[in-house]
Amino acid sequence: MNVNHAGLWRRGGSITSKHTQLAKALTDIYEGLNRWELWGTLGWHDIRHRYRRSIIGPFWITLSMGIMVGALGFLYAQFFGQPIRNYLPFLALGIIIWGFISSLILEGCVVFIASESVIRQLRAPLSIHVFRVLWRNLIIFAHNMVIYLVIMLIFGIWPGTRALLAIPGMLILCLNGIWASFLVGLLSTRFRDIPMIAANIIQILFFFTPIIWNIDQLRTSKLVAELNPFYHLVEIVRMPLLGHSPPLSTWLVGLGVTAVGYVVALGFFVRFRARIAYWV
Amino acid sequence: MASIRLDHVSVLFPIYNGTSRSLKNRLIAAGTGGRIGADGTRHVVVQALSDVSTDIVHGDRVALVGRNGAGKTTLLRVMAGIYEPADGNVIIEGQVAPLFDVSLGMDPESTGYENILLRGLYLGLSKAEVAVKIEEIADFTELGTFLEMPLRTYSAGMHARLAFAISTCIEPEILLLDEGIGAGDEAFLEKARHHIDAFVQRAGILVLASHSEQLVQQLCSRAILLDQGRIIAAGSINEVFEKYRQAAA
Numbered sequence: 001m002n003v004n005h006a007g008l009w010r011r012g013g014s015i016t017s018k019h020t021q022l023a024k025a026l027t028d029i030y031e032g033l034n035r036w037e038l039w040g041t042l043g044w045h046d047i048r049h050r051y052r053r054s055i056i057g058p059f060w061i062t063l064s065m066g067i068m069v070g071a072l073g074f075l076y077a078q079f080f081g082q083p084i085r086n087y088l089p090f091l092a093l094g095i096i097i098w099g100f101i102s103s104l105i106l107e108g109c110v111v112f113i114a115s116e117s118v119i120r121q122l123r124a125p126l127s128i129h130v131f132r133v134l135w136r137n138l139i140i141f142a143h144n145m146v147i148y149l150v151i152m153l154i155f156g157i158w159p160g161t162r163a164l165l166a167i168p169g170m171l172i173l174c175l176n177g178i179w180a181s182f183l184v185g186l187l188s189t190r191f192r193d194i195p196m197i198a199a200n201i202i203q204i205l206f207f208f209t210p211i212i213w214n215i216d217q218l219r220t221s222k223l224v225a226e227l228n229p230f231y232h233l234v235e236i237v238r239m240p241l242l243g244h245s246p247p248l249s250t251w252l253v254g255l256g257v258t259a260v261g262y263v264v265a266l267g268f269f270v271r272f273r274a275r276i277a278y279w280v
Numbered sequence: 281m282a283s284i285r286l287d288h289v290s291v292l293f294p295i296y297n298g299t300s301r302s303l304k305n306r307l308i309a310a311g312t313g314g315r316i317g318a319d320g321t322r323h324v325v326v327q328a329l330s331d332v333s334t335d336i337v338h339g340d341r342v343a344l345v346g347r348n349g350a351g352k353t354t355l356l357r358v359m360a361g362i363y364e365p366a367d368g369n370v371i372i373e374g375q376v377a378p379l380f381d382v383s384l385g386m387d388p389e390s391t392g393y394e395n396i397l398l399r400g401l402y403l404g405l406s407k408a409e410v411a412v413k414i415e416e417i418a419d420f421t422e423l424g425t426f427l428e429m430p431l432r433t434y435s436a437g438m439h440a441r442l443a444f445a446i447s448t449c450i451e452p453e454i455l456l457l458d459e460g461i462g463a464g465d466e467a468f469l470e471k472a473r474h475h476i477d478a479f480v481q482r483a484g485i486l487v488l489a490s491h492s493e494q495l496v497q498q499l500c501s502r503a504i505l506l507d508q509g510r511i512i513a514a515g516s517i518n519e520v521f522e523k524y525r526q527a528a529a
Contacts, residue, residue: 035401041407122384277362
């Protein structure tokens with residue numbers, strides 16, 4: 001099958017040679033990045049839409065997270081017999097980062113399904129829908145991080161310059177969010193049970209990943225956490241913000257998951273990209 | 281120069297129902313040596329287009345004519361680059377503006393102005409380009425201060441005015457229209473007709489899918505008759521509609 005589209009996406013752009021599926025998949029991603037004004041606007045729009053006509057608007061995100069972290073923090077600090085000063089920052093960051101990861105996967109599942117009408121009406125890069133989900137969740141993440149700033153102020157915590165390591169950590173999370181959205185989005189569009197399966201797995205993983213509990217509380221073996229890639233993905237941002245350097249193993253797992261993920265997701269995207277319009 | 285070339289294009293639609301889309305049946309099929317698999321994974325395939333070849337060059341005004349389900353919309357979507365065909369070649373030169381659904385990218389909770397921006401971005405304009413055109417679009421809609429109100433407060437006619445104004449403010453090389461565009465009151469319809477004439481004149485190629493001979497006569501210079509996914513006639517509008525009426529009778 002050969003399909004040739006010249007200058008469909010960008011005005012004045014012209015692609016005239018025959019394209020392989022790989023080139024078309026990469027063009028989709030590249031052109032999608034170029035359309036940042038569209039997905040940037042749509043991402044903001046999603047947030048504003050959710051809180052339109054409410055008085056404090058998107059700060060409901062912050063407030064809801066604050067209430068949950070506060071309530072859980074006091075309960076579990078008692079439960080685990082830990083000083084609240086140590087436990088609350090740990091729990092807040094864990095829940096905020098986990099929220100970011102899990103929303104990317106869950107919303108990634110419906111990334112193409114939810115944009116069905118656009119996909120079937122208009123030729124646009126499919127990647128814009130993925131970037132929209134990522135951008136929307138980054139905005140939510142930023143609102144939630146206000147909670148951590150408040151906690152730092154209340155307890156007088158200063159993580160020091162090591163906190164800057166959270167920046168490459170976040171970058172790794174975002175890169176993983178992109179491939180994960182492509183992969184689960186594509187599979188979910190074809191097999192409509194996958195969003196439900198993913199929701200169940202995510203729920204279980206929340207308890208199996210050291211978020212409300214600390215890895216040091218594992219009595220016999222730490223393998224259940226060490227072998228869980230989500231543990232490392234949480235730690236890659238949480239540790240720097242708590243003032244620690246993530247160990248080499250965490251960086252390696254983070255980069256390894258990214259590399260493997262892109263190979264697999266790109267493989268699927270190259271093979272099935274053209275089918276998505278038929279599947280939605 | 282804009283052009284559309286379709287060379288032996290076939291489009292197949294797999295129809296997934298609840299069962300064949302589920303993983304369960306896939307897994308059961310794998311676990312039972314494929315015995316149930318024959319039922320579990322077989323799905324109906326609809327041949328929406330078969331062996332369609334056509335050449336549309338700059339300056340062409342083509343009407344797609346045919347009964348419901350003849351493949352008109354599918355063919356438009358192939359020309360828009362939305363469906364990549366299972367078989368055959370598609371070569372499209374030029375920027376395409378599909379206008380299939382007037383409400384694409386419109387959000388009821390956003391104001392008229394916000395919707396102009398959203399839809400403009402969807403159509404491939406930049407924010408700066410929308411900003412240049414926004415006054416022209418606003419004037420054309422004649423909605424005045426209503427543009428600062430959420431879309432959900434609009435009547436159906438006002439909604440159509442806004443959608444129409446945004447969609448036709450861009451200047452594409454290839455314009456693909458599905459029937460049923462344009463609505464609103466008499467005065468606006470008259471204005472819209474002038475606007476679409478000018479719009480069509482600017483576009484290098486127009487492809488219109490329609491049942492209305494009047495509309496086709498007004499906008500197109502030749503026609504293609506589709507039936508069951510095949511081109512069964514092509515030529516002047518009168519000839520094609522003659523065949524269409526014969527086939528329908």
